Amino acid sequence: MDFFHPPSAEDLLLRQAGQGQPQALAQLVQRYQALAYTVALRVLGNPQDAEEVVQDAFLKAFAALAQFQRAAKFSTWLYRIVYNTALTKKRSRPLLSDLPSTTEITEEHSVTGDGWEAVRHADQQKYLALALARLPPEDALVLTLHYLGEQSIAEMCVILGKKTSAIKMQLLRSRKQLEQALTQLLPTEFQHLL
C-alpha cells in the first residue's frame, strides 16, 4: 500500500470483492448495473440482449478482477467489457432483429403537446428516448457515456478504442444531432429547456 496515496473507498470495495466478500460483490453490481445496461441497450437496441450482455460482462469482469489495473477506473474497465461484449453479440446475431423500433414510436408521438410544462414531467423521458432513438447507436452511446457515466474523453477513448480527436468530434456531432432531434419533436417546447 502506498503511504502517500491511501486507498479510496472504491479501492477497498474492489479489494473486498476480490477476496470474495458477498456484500462488496453485491454493492459493485448494484452500483454499475444500470449504466452497464444502458450502454448495452444503446449498442443492441433490445432489452433481452442487453441483459444477457450485462450478465456476461459482469461475470467476465469479476473473473478477471485480479488482472484489473488500478491505473484505470473500474467503471471505465467494466464499460469497455460491456461495449466489447455487446459488439460481439451484435455481430453474431441476425440482421433483421437489429432494427430498433424508432419509426413506430415516432409516428405515435408526432403531434406536440399543449406546452412544455405539460410534457415536462411525464413526457420528457419519452421524448428523450425518441430523440436518442433517432441518433445512430454509436452517437447515443457517446452521449450516454459522457453525460450519464461521467466518463472523460480519455476514458471514452479506452472504452470505445478511438482517438481523442475522433471522440471529441463525435461528442460534438452527437450533441448537435440530439438537439436537432429534440427540436424536430418539440419545435417550441425544446427552446424553453435551454
Add this chain to the structure above:
Amino acid sequence: MSQRPTPPEPIKALLQAHGLAQPSAAFSASLTQLVVARYVPPRVEPFRAGAWLGNAILLVLACLLVLVTYAAPIAVSTVLATSLAAMVMGTGSLIWLLEYYRKRLLQQETAC
C-alpha cells in the same frame, strides 16, 4: 446559416434526469445472486472440526504426562524429570499454536 450548438448543460441535465435505462428488478436480483454464488469462496467447516479434535487429543496427552510425572518415585533421576518437563512444555506449545491458528481462521470467517 450555421446554427450555434447547444451548450452541454441542458443536454446533460436532460440525460441525467431521464437517460438512464433500468434493467428489470428480476434481472437485477438474479444477477446479484449469480455473482455472489460464483465468486464467494465456500466456508471451511471441515478444518474447524479437525482443529477441535486435535486440541482434544493433545489435551489428553498433556494430562497423561502430568499424571506420569506426579506418579514417578521420588528417587527419579534429574535427566528424566527434565525430559518430562520438556515434553509437557512442547505439548503445551503445540496446543497453543493450534489454538492460535484456529482463532485466526475464525476471524477470517467472521470477516467474510
